[in-house]
Amino acid sequence: xxxxxxxxxxxxxxxxxxxxxxxxxxxxxxxxxxxxxxxxxxxxxxxxxxxxxxxxxxxxxxxxxxxxxxxxxxxxxxxxxxxxxxxxxxxxxxxxxxxxxxxxxxxxxxxxxxxxxxxxxxxxxxxxxxxxxxxxxxxxxxxxxxxxxxxxxxxxxxxxxxxxxxxxxxxxxxxxxxxxxxxxxxxxxxxxxxxxxxxxxxxxxxxxxxxxxxxxxxxxxxxxxxxxxxxxxxxxxxxxxxxxxxxxxxxxxxxxxxxxxxxxxxxxxxxxxxxxxxxxxxxxxxxxxxxxxxxxxxxxxxxxx
Numbered sequence: 672x673x674x675x676x677x678x679x680x681x682x683x684x685x686x687x688x689x690x691x692x693x694x695x696x697x698x699x700x701x702x703x704x705x706x707x708x709x710x711x712x713x714x715x716x717x718x719x720x721x722x723x724x725x726x727x728x729x730x731x732x733x734x735x736x737x738x739x740x741x742x743x744x745x746x747x748x749x750x751x752x753x754x755x756x757x758x759x760x761x762x763x764x765x766x767x768x769x770x771x772x773x774x775x776x777x778x779x780x781x782x783x784x785x786x787x788x789x790x791x792x793x794x795x796x797x798x799x800x801x802x803x804x805x806x807x808x809x810x811x812x813x814x815x816x817x818x819x820x821x822x823x824x825x826x827x828x829x830x831x832x833x834x835x836x837x838x839x840x841x842x843x844x845x846x847x848x849x850x851x852x853x854x855x856x857x858x859x860x861x862x863x864x865x866x867x868x869x870x871x872x873x874x875x876x877x878x879x880x881x882x883x884x885x886x887x888x889x890x891x892x893x894x895x896x897x898x899x900x901x902x903x904x905x906x907x908x909x910x911x912x913x914x915x916x917x918x919x920x921x922x923x924x925x926x927x928x929x930x931x932x933x934x935x936x937x938x939x940x941x942x943x944x945x946x947x948x949x950x951x952x953x954x955x956x957x958x959x960x961x962x963x964x965x966x967x968x969x970x971x972x973x974x975x976x
Contacts, residue, residue, distance in 0.1 A: 680722075683708050687720040763794050770801050782809035825867050825933065828902070828940050829860040835904030856900055866929060889928045890921040891963055895954055898935045902943065909948045916955035924963050938967040946971030 683693050687708040695706050704725070711719040769786045776784055782805055788798040836853045839845045845853055899906070899913055906913060924931070942952045946969040955966045 684720065684722060687722065688717050690717055763790055766790050766794050766798050770798070773801075773805065777805065777808060780812070782812055821937075822871065824937065824940065826864065828936050829864045829867070832860050832901045832904060833857050833864075839904075859897070860901060863929070863932070867933075884927040885929065886925060887928055888923050888925050891924045891931070891956060891965065892917050892920055892922055894928065894932050895935060895956075895965070898932065898939055899954075901936065902939055905940070905943050906952075909943065909946070909950070911943065911946065911949065912951045914951060914953045916953060918957045922956055922958065922963060935965070935967075942967055942969040942971070945969070 683695075683706055687693050687710050690710050690712060692710065693706060693708040707721075707723045709721045710717050711721065766786055766789065773784045773786055776782075785802045785805060786798045788795045788802065790798070836845070836857050840850055840853065895915070939952070939954075946952065951970050953966075953968045955968070957964050957966075
């Protein structure tokens with residue numbers, strides 16, 4: 672039971688009836704008391720007042736109870752929010768973890784794996800872009816391997832010819848009267864080898880599309896004959912027959928003679944490589960709509976696509 676201070680109540684009411692708002696805390700015999708008094712004013716006249724006085728313990732107990740309710744409610748909200756966030760983010764995190772695992776494999780040079788395009792719209796778009804990137808890297812890696820293989824082939828062809836002719840001249844297989852002719856072939860092959868190395872050094876220009884072709888008019892049949900002579904050692908080793916079916920002779924082309932020579936060398940070398948011993952290789956040319964068509968055919972088993 673709270674005992675009210677009679678004089679405090681009367682003093683407070685006198686002040687509030689003059690139009691003042693009273694909010695105060697005083698120490699009474701029963702302990703701290705909160706007092707709130709608000710005048711009721713109508714047209715400038717104080718008609719009455721609202722007077723509230725209560726013990727501080729009552730306010731504090733209610734306040735503490737409210738605090739615990741707020742803390743409990745906040746804790747429940749946090750737990751529910753954490754569960755909702757976990758349920759929402761889990762489908763998004765799973766493909767991200769898969770991307771991280773695939774990325775580590777790609778760093779080790781393995782580009783075959785892809786990530787599933789599932790989850791939210793944003794996650795699917797990210798996975799789709801990641802798979803496109805992986806496919807492009809895989810294609811780039813395959814291009815790199817093909818490039819190395821082609822470069823090795825390009826370099827091996829003239830080196831094999833040079834070694835074969837020099838070995839024949841050293842063994843006396845080639846007559847001295849013919850040595851000058853074959854020495855010229857060896858010299859041409861060394862020049863071609865030097866140009867191949869130069870092309871490798873200018874690879875960046877080739878990738879940027881700034882390489883200029885040395886265009887000229889030349890007899891395509893003469894280029895074919897040079898290629899056959901340069902690969903004669905390989906042809907003789909496999910006892911292969913070469914047949915030439917030329918159209919009008921001479922047949923002039925307007926192109927980069929050295930690049931065409933390399934293409935013809937690759938085609939003939941592949942035909943020799945994939946044709947059995949004693950086989951036959953046919954090289955033919957024809958003119959159609961002002962374009963020269965060159966065909967290199969063999970009777971070997973062919974190359975799987």
